[in-house]
Amino acid sequence: QEQLVESGGGLVQAGDSLRLSCTASGQSYAMGWFRQVPGKEREFVARVEWSGGVTSYTDSVKGRFTISRDKPKNTVYLQMGSLKPEDTAVYYCAVDHRGRTAMRPDVGASYDTWGQGTQVTVSS
Numbered sequence: 276q277e278q279l280v281e282s283g284g285g286l287v288q289a290g291d292s293l294r295l296s297c298t299a300s301g302q303s304y305a306m307g308w309f310r311q312v313p314g315k316e317r318e319f320v321a322r323v324e325w326s327g328g329v330t331s332y333t334d335s336v337k338g339r340f341t342i343s344r345d346k347p348k349n350t351v352y353l354q355m356g357s358l359k360p361e362d363t364a365v366y367y368c369a370v371d372h373r374g375r376t377a378m379r380p381d382v383g384a385s386y387d388t389w390g391q392g393t394q395v396t397v398s399s
Contacts, residue, residue: 277301277388279368284393287358291397295353297368297390305371306351307386308342310364310395317367319381323351331380336362358397365392 283295297306307322321332321342330342341354351368369386376385 277370279370279388279390281366281368281390281393284366284395286396286398289359289397289399291358292354292356293358293395294355295366295368295393295395296350297352298348298350299370299388300349302346302349303370303372304374305376305380306344307369307371307376307380308351308353308366309369309383310362310366311392312364317383318364319383320366321353322376322380324377333381355395358395360397360399363395363397365394367392 277300279297279299281297287293303325305322305324308320309317310320311317319333323330323342323344339357344351368390370388372387379385
């Protein structure tokens, strides 16, 4: 069974940067990041296609977050900059093996496997 190993969360101040990592056990069609605050639905953050590196972001993080992948390491990164208190959430990485994110990168059901989540807390 595939496993995703996430790391990089923590407590930072507003304006700081943080990098999340997620390593998969194999290659994929695409990988993405979502985040969730208690009591709210899981929210799409970013997604990258494994082959061509095409990326997509939710509007609230454009210009501040960058998603990238290291193909030999089967690892996806989320570089987060200019962090705001509203970025506080548990961040989850996810893998798409079947190409469903090509149509709907922002829908959780398009992904096949999820990581355990890593907490990001941004203080004001």
